[in-house]
Amino acid sequence: MRDIAFGQYYPVSSPVHRLDPRLKIIFTLMYIVTMFFVASYFGYALVLCFLLTVCAVAHVPPKAMFKSIKGIIVLLIITAILNLFFYAGEASVEWTWWIFTVSPEAIDFALKMMFRLILLIMGTTILTFTTGTSELTDAIESLFKPLNLIKIPVRDIALIMSIALRFIPGLIEETDKIMMAQKARGADMESGNIFKKIKAMLPVIIPVFVSAFRKADELADALDARCYQASPKRTKMKKMSFAWRDLIAFLIFAAFVAIIFLDKYLWGGLDGYIVQAFQSLMG
């Protein structure tokens, strides 16, 4: 449980950390959209290379990025199986066994879907690895400022989001502790079928909820005691402004997105060419 890396900030100094947080949020959104346009295995390899490069520039260990997948492994397996057996597209060959039908196209589709999910999670964690929660708050607040006009409390919503992120590691730790405490009292959480396991989680979930509410109570007092909302005009310690490195980062990111789109629409997926080139090389 403790290995879930999502939402953990890596406090190092790097060019990626210093980027304007607003730009990083926009990059992340663009990245998510771009992921749905990746058409080939070459594209996925390119995305992975891109992420590893960003990790290296950001001084974040790539291991931390891979660890973030752990949390969605069950989801991954379920989507892969569903895609494999319920593939609705055209199939060149069909292998049927009992009620299961598999085709090369289905395998291809399931694999690509899995890569897409993995890379989506890995890419988005880079944002939280390299951006402190209050930077995120400020950036969200700044990006969504226009919403203030229609009386949406952007500032409060941004603070809620960043606090939620900050409390994730704490709550995981708490869950761990409570699980150990229940195990020490003889609770059995590993054996039995899925329904038994879910039932066995109840004595863990309830105390976690109670403790979360207690934490929230104390935090609310702490916010009040530190004069939250004392002044209608809240000031900022860190000024956000675009610098040269933001422009450079934008150009690099744009090039990356461009290649993905070229791969899909112009080259129609480079996989075929690569296979061809490989075959001709082999004679």
Place this chain on the structure above:
Amino acid sequence: MTAIKLENVYYAYEADEGEKPVNAVDGVSLEVEEGSFVAVVGHNGSGKSTLARLFNGLLLPDSGSVTVFGMDTKDEKQIYSIRSSVGMVFQNPDNQMVASVVEDDIAFGPENLGLPRDEIIRRVDRALEQVGMSEYRKSTPFRMSGGQKQRLAIAGVLAIRPKVIVLDESTAMLDPKGRREVMDVIHALNKEEKMTVIHITHYMEEVQEAERVIVMDGGKIAVDDTPRAVFARGEQLKKYKISPPAVTLMADALADCGADIARDIATEEELEDAICRLLCKD
């Protein structure tokens, strides 16, 4: 000058249906002098944490009044000047931090006050210096020790520049080393910066470092005296479910056996001296 003044204050939490509300604070009158170091002790449910939350208007009295530097906490217009003069540190350092980077968290208070940018930076620098954590400015509190985290929580409060700092069992979750770190910081604040400290605790070793002790029991002030005078009451304190520090108990026991030792001994050195003197006499 009086920093905080309570006049005949009552406070009761909302009770479940069919139950009679019990007064958590039951007719308390008290004055805290500016620059003093006051310890508040009492067993669980004695009303000491409720008392703390009355000091800065987190709770408002049902009847009676709480005045902070002449401002009534019931006055909504002044609530933020009250909260910026009475800073409060809570029990669990993890539940007080809003940001994942040290300097951002400390800046939270001054940002709320709407101060200009360079003033915020100045305050963050100074607050970190005051708690001796300047080198952690850019790090994240997630992996720090309890003592360090609590010192950061104190820094976060100091950045608001309060005149009074209230510590609500802020040492309760710490190991002995962390407790010492926090106590050293608040003593320095009290001595060097003349800050008023109200320290709520159940560690008697910390109480003996205060100038004045308030013992709470059933929402009322049971005893209000110097630590020495309070500890000298010995067995009497059992009534309030607190016990004097081990040295005082030892001196007490020795005196009971007929040794010529004062009953109000508060430190190990004093006990050592007294025993040495006694042995030399024989």
